[in-house]
Amino acid sequence: MPPELARSWLLVPALDDLERAVRAGADALVLDLEDSVDASLKDRAREAVVAHLRGGGTAWVRVNGRGSEHFSRDVDALRGLPGLAGVWLSKTESGTQVTETADRLGGEVPVVALVESALGVEAAVEIARARGCLRLAFGNADYRLDTATGASDAAMAYPRSRLVVASRIAGLPGPVDGPTTSPGRAALREACEVSVQLGLTGKLCLEAAQVEVVEEVLSPTRADVAWARRFLADFDARGRVVRDGGDLPRLGRAERIERLARAYGVAAD
Numbered sequence: 001m002p003p004e005l006a007r008s009w010l011l012v013p014a015l016d017d018l019e020r021a022v023r024a025g026a027d028a029l030v031l032d033l034e035d036s037v038d039a040s041l042k043d044r045a046r047e048a049v050v051a052h053l054r055g056g057g058t059a060w061v062r063v064n065g066r067g068s069e070h071f072s073r074d075v076d077a078l079r080g081l082p083g084l085a086g087v088w089l090s091k092t093e094s095g096t097q098v099t100e101t102a103d104r105l106g107g108e109v110p111v112v113a114l115v116e117s118a119l120g121v122e123a124a125v126e127i128a129r130a131r132g133c134l135r136l137a138f139g140n141a142d143y144r145l146d147t148a149t150g151a152s153d154a155a156m157a158y159p160r161s162r163l164v165v166a167s168r169i170a171g172l173p174g175p176v177d178g179p180t181t182s183p184g185r186a187a188l189r190e191a192c193e194v195s196v197q198l199g200l201t202g203k204l205c206l207e208a209a210q211v212e213v214v215e216e217v218l219s220p221t222r223a224d225v226a227w228a229r230r231f232l233a234d235f236d237a238r239g240r241v242v243r244d245g246g247d248l249p250r251l252g253r254a255e256r257i258e259r260l261a262r263a264y265g266v267a268a269d
Helices: 019-025 040-056 069-076 093-106 118-122 126-129 139-147 153-170 185-198 208-217 224-236 245-265
Strands: 007-014 028-032 059-063 085-088 112-114 133-138 202-205
Touching: 007 019, 007 208, 019 028, 040 059, 040 069, 059 069, 069 085, 069 093, 085 093, 093 112, 093 126, 093 133, 112 126, 118 126, 118 139, 118 153, 126 133, 126 153, 126 224, 133 202, 139 153, 153 185, 185 202, 185 208, 202 208, 224 245
Parallel strands: 007 028, 007 202, 028 059, 059 085, 085 112, 112 133
Antiparallel strands: none
């Protein structure tokens, strides 16, 4: 799946069973060198990632933030590795951090900027416009820690919407939402539906079992695909003549649904 369209991003500690993680079938696999790895195990985790990428594996890697002593070791070890799809930059708070990361990796490696603080949210447009930035992502847990904000949908709506608007201004795909830690498929489905309503188009998964739900909810529904195809067929049949002020917005929505349906393999009802 092209990273611009990836819905499920499975985040796996670098010392976990990486082959099992690959078999989960997420749109994108992210090997974590940051928060899920104890400080005493950082070097070992980095070696495991390098071995995976050199051994024919392909993955994204979440590196430690620019302010961490481990940042330089991470990017230096990853530079030039054939299986590196891109990096997630933890705790991004400026566009310069994104560009520096991309440049240190050779200038061709895409960066997903993980925004996890009030300062990062405030600088979201600058970050999104930075050279090397492919998408924004929301680090909801660290944002809550930084701002002492609650976990409710209302409390999280502002930072999520800021990232959505910044992404649109910079011409990037919709942001990737942070993970849902509440147990159960129902809670995950509800969280994904909120993400969709706010305009986020991807989501971090912490378990392989979350991938299926995330990909289902973040794809167009079969009913939406059926509507889009009916509208497009009718629009073509009348010579693509606009009838009223709602036609062009409907056309844009229908074309977007059709593109996503083809990419994700969603059939109409």
